[in-house]
Amino acid sequence: MQEHTQLTQRQINEDLLDTVLSTPRxxxxxxxxxxxxxxxxxxxxxxxxxxxxxxxxxxxxxxWGFFMVNFVFWIGISHAGIMISAILRLTQAEWRRPVTRAAEVMTVFSLMSALMAAPLVHVGRPWRADLWVFPYDFARGIWVNIRSPFIWDPSAVMTYLTASTLFVLVCLIPDLAVIRDRTKGWVRAIYSILSLGFRGTPRQWKLQTVAGILLSALVLPVFVSVHSIVSWDFAAQIGPEAWHSTIFAPYFIIGAIHSGVSAVATLMVIMMWVFKWDKYITRDHLDSIARLLIIVATTWFFFFFLEWVFALYTLEDPEIAMRDLQVFQWPWSGMFIVFLITAYFFPVPMWLFKKVRRSLFWMFVTTIAVNIGMWLERFLIIVPGLMRRGHFIFDWGSYHPSIIEILMVAATFAWVILGMLLFTKVFPLIPLFDVKEGMVFRDEIKIGRRTIPASIRE
Amino acid sequence: MVDSRDAVQKYLIGRHLEPRGSRFFIVSIILSVLTIAGIVGFVLRFQDGFGQGDLWGYYVALFAFIFAAAGGAPMVAISTRIAKAHWPRSISRISELFSIVSLFGIILFIPMIWILPDMEDGRRTLWFFGKLNVPSNLPHILTTLGLVSLVLTGLFILWLSLMPDIRFLRDMSNTKKGSWLYNLSAGWIGSSRQWFMQRHRIGILGAFYFMTLIFVHFLIAVDFSMTLVPGWIDALYPVTQAHNSLQVGVATVVLTMFAVRYFGHYQDYLTIDQFRGLGKLMFALSLLWFWFWFSSFIVLWYGAKPSEKSVLELLMTGPYIWVFIAAFVLLFVVPLFTMIWNPLRRSIWGPTIIAGCVFIGAILDKIRIYVASYSVIDQAGLHEIEHVPSTIWPGFADILIWIGGLAGCVLVYMLATRILPVINIWEQKELKLYQVHKKFHRIEVQVLGKPE
Structure with a gap:
């Protein structure tokens, strides 16, 4: 981090609580x-x-059509929170501080969107969705199969949602105490309850830090399990031949991280534009996240390459037919080209340039492109995978989304945006305590004629 | 612990130039004898010719293991340098020196060119043989090129990282112009431009090394094991092998660190910080090993096609079940339930013992994969294994080859440390620039600079 602005605690409170204590137009x-x-x-x-x-x-x-595509897409976006928050916290990356909360909150709302997209909408009879959680006719063996990834799915997603929500709440406690001390009347009463009596004593700080680290470590396996299980919804089947691949779990996870971290970068740019928080989220942060994205995107591309190579290696007709459909048959071929360009060949070469990495406009454009590409990727896995252009033509099919599906997909996007907007009105989107801690640990050392940034370590 | 930068340089060069004791000499002799025994083992095995693949399974497993360990070890230095971490400065040279051991791996690879049958035997391969106009020995050519590129890149990184240290050595030992030491420093005078170029070259070559490592593991995993087993289609397997290389690479560096600390008396430089840091990495890599293994296993087990069932039987539940269970325990269960415990991670012996377990686990893992793969004979044109072959036990020649191969690696490494400083001197001097101790309220803290 080269950009170094030392801010006082009062200034941090004023800047970051502005959205909570007043309402922008x-x-x-x-x-x-x-x-x-x-x-x-x-x-x-x-x-x-x-x-x-x-x-x-x-x-x-x-x-499976738009609903399932959307489900996988939102599960993917939800991986951003843990990637940014838990992994960077455990590796003590300093640049994580201002972006962790936004990423965590996006995780929570995108998980809710994912739950809306599949278990609620896609089952056809949502009033029976509870049977996934409480399978009452288990013993008769006619309803749910506990060995199926479809049954693991809701458990994994709900566990992830619970853990992520807990993560957000634990990290919010010190900030809620700050808001409590700046509000009056019934609002103060609510924040008093939410802040759980936090007074900033050394013991409370210690417990809060330990809880944060423990949750980071515990939520990581959940994060890995969620998308692995989503991938096994596909890979464990041998029906759609193209899905039956061992690489699906890591391929889905790394794709999710690619998509999720890009979404966090988009969010960072929006926060810089809308809230003018450029003292907190700097171009250095964008630069760091873009560097991270180059590595993530290239790893994702390697897994994509492996998935393709081993699909061709099988030399099985249905597998080859599905690849033919993806690459040579219109409109899938067009989507395939757009997917490749937007998910990798446009953004990654762009991120190699420092000017792009530090540009708000270009980071916005490239990260949005990634998510367009990643949405198409899921679509191209699911729909051509099910179309099954095999030997028997009676089994062929196609898919055109109806307006009903399009509106419901739009609603999931609206839900996440709405959730983020409501959150910014009630809670600070940048963690005050984390930024303040970063300021305390920040230092400089002189080497010859140069001053370089440094951080304090015990 | 010495404080100033000049004192660090003087101390470390002094330590390096100290004459080695008789213990070093005796161990070198023993290792040489064992290496010769390995060569005898190879000659015994060679008498049967290269035609019978099932006889060479243990040899291929040895190569795969040495390549995994020696190829993965330099990644400790490369990855931590990219992350700009300070704690691994004293272990970067220890890990980079394994590039020299990889040279030994190339020698071991030469017979494998004959052991691996060409693609005309009708087996399914990645290279569209018969459909595209590719030579029948394309896997041999590609793997050789990949392996040589990898080793050369590793050696180049080692040389770049050595340049400043060789200059220090050259100055302190009054080396004359024209000597090998003089030439190896390549006119290093420590100008700003030279430092700039060195840093960037190491960074770029490090990234290239990582990509080549993945590529070579992909080739070896696919061509030297998977394609030999009809019906084995596992897209994740090359990644698992590359990951296992990083895992055993870290374990090897921990074991070497331990030896250098105790026998080389570098206790001031190889402290609990380094063991703890690599212990965490080893823990994370063990969890990843499980995840990769399970991701492959569950899809094949759930699919339960006849071809998948027989592959699982061959590699896990059949003739090598006990080898698989032992590898599973040593590569995952033991590191999980020990490295999760903070006091054990924050010790010298804890990570070292666990590294030993991972090291043995990786050996067993290579044996169950490669010996099993090479035991499948006369089934090349089939889509699935017709009958799962029974266990192949190591013969006397195989045992000699394994002992000789491992002894040869240790010998090469020991001799390398005799010539080249085992602790990176310029990185230690640089650390002194970036590290300041000062008072923060009532406690003493360390302030670490992070340029750029």
């Missing part, structure tokens, strides 16, 4: 638009409940 219209889109999507869902899943574009053999 744009906030209400933005929130209303998000609510409107969400309600339209919810109405579409109601319509589907009333008429049945026939109103979607799902058919035989393409039983």
């Amino acid at each position: 744009w906030w209400l219209p933005a929130t209303l638009v998000a609510i409107l889109v969400f309600l339209i999507g919810a109405s579409a869902f109601g319509y589907m409940l009333n008429k049945g899943v026939g109103v979607t574009g799902l058919n035989r053999p393409v039983f």
Whole structure:
């Protein structure tokens, strides 16, 4: 970190609590638009409940369409929070400090979106979704199969949601105490309850730090298990031949990190634009996250390469037919090219340039491109995978999403945006205590005529 | 512990130039004898010719293990340098010196060119043999090129990192112009431009080394084991092998650190910090090993196609079940339940013992994979294994080859430390620039500079 602005604690409080203690002019219209889109999507869902899943574009053999694509996409985005927060916390990366909370909160809301996208909407009979959690007719062996990844899925996602929410709450406690001390009346009463009597005693700080580290370590296996299990929803099947690959778990995880960290970078740029927090989130932070993204994206591309190579290695007709569909048959071929360009060949060469890594505009464009590409990647795995252009043409099928599905997908995006907007109104989006701690640990040392940044270590 | 930069340089060069004791000499003789025994073992095995692949399984496993350990060890220096961490400065040379051991690995690889059958035997390969106009020995050519590139890159990184130290050595030992030491320092005078170039070259070559390592593991994993077993289709297997190389590489560096600390008396430089840091890394890599293994296993087990069932039987539940269980315990269970414990991680003996377990676990893992793969004979054109071959036990020649191979590696490393400083001198001097101790409220703290 070369950009070094030493700020006082008072200034940090004033800057970062501004969104909580006052309301920006744009906030209400933005929130209303998000609510409107969400309600339209919810109405579409109601319509589907009333008429049945026939109103979607799902058919035989393409039983999974936009809903499943969206589910995998949001699970992927949710991996950003833990990647940024837990891993960077455990490795003591200093640049993580201002971005951890936004990433964690995005995890929580995107997980909710994922739950909306698949278990709630996709099952067709959402009123029976609880049977995943409480399989009452287990003994008869006719309903749920405990050995199926479909049963592990809700448990893993719910565990991840619980752990992520707990993570956000534990890290919020010191900041809630700061807000409590700056509010009055019933608002103060609520923040008093939420801050759990935090007074900043040495023992409380110690417990808070230990809890943060422990949660970071414990949530990591959950983070890995969630997307692994999502990948096994696909890979454990031998029906759609192209899905039956051992590489799916790490391929999905690294893809999720690629997509999620890009989303965090997009969020950072938006925070710099909208809240003018450039004293906290600097171009150095963008530079660091872009460097991280180069490594993540290239690893993802290697796994993509392996997935393809071993698909061709099988020399099995259905597998080759599916690859042919992806690469040579319109419209999938067009999507495939867009996917490759937006997910890798456009952003990664761009990030090699320092000017791009430090540019708000280009980082916004490239990271949005990554997520367009990654959404298409999931689409290209799921839909052509199910179309099964095998020997028997009676089994062929295609897929066109209906307006109902499109509206419900839009609603999941609106939900995440709405969640983030509401959060910024109630809680600080940059962790005050973490930034303050960073300021305390920050130092400089002189080497010859140069002064270089340093940090204090016990 | 010496304080000033000049004192550090003087101390470390002094330590390096000290004459080695008789113990060093005796151990070198013993290792030489064992290496010769290995050569005898090779000659005994060679009498059967290269035609019978099942006889060479243990030899291939030895190569795979040495390549994994020696190829993975330099990644400790490369990765921690990229992360700009300060604690690994004293272990960077220890890990880079393994590039010299990789040279020994290349010698071991030469017979494998004959052991691996060419693609005309009808087995399924990655190279579209018969469909595209590729030579039938393409795997042999590609692996040789990849391996040589990897070793040369490793040696080049070692040389770049050695330049400033050789200059110090040259100055202190009054080396004359024209001597090998003089030439090896390549006119190093420590100008700003030279430092700048050195840092960037090491960074770029480090990235290239990592990519080549992955590529060579991909080739060896696929061509030297997977394609020999009909029906074995596991896209994750090359990654698992590359990861295992990093795991055993870290374990090897920990074991070497321990030896250098005790026998080389570098207690001031190889402290608990270094053991703890690598202990954490070893813990993380063990968890990753499990995840990679389980990701492969569950898909094959769940799929339960006849081809997948027989592959699982061959590699895990059949003739090598006990080897697999032992490898599983040593590579995952033991590191998980020990390295999770902070006091053990924060010790010298803890990470060392666990590194020993990982080291043995990796040997067993290579044996169960490569011996099993090479035991499948006369089934090349099939889509799945017709009958799972029974266990192949090591013969006398195999035992000699293994002992000789491992002894040869240790000998090469020991001789390298005789010539080149085992602790990186310029990195220790640089640390003195970036490290300041000062008072922070009532406690003494360390302030560490992070340029750029």
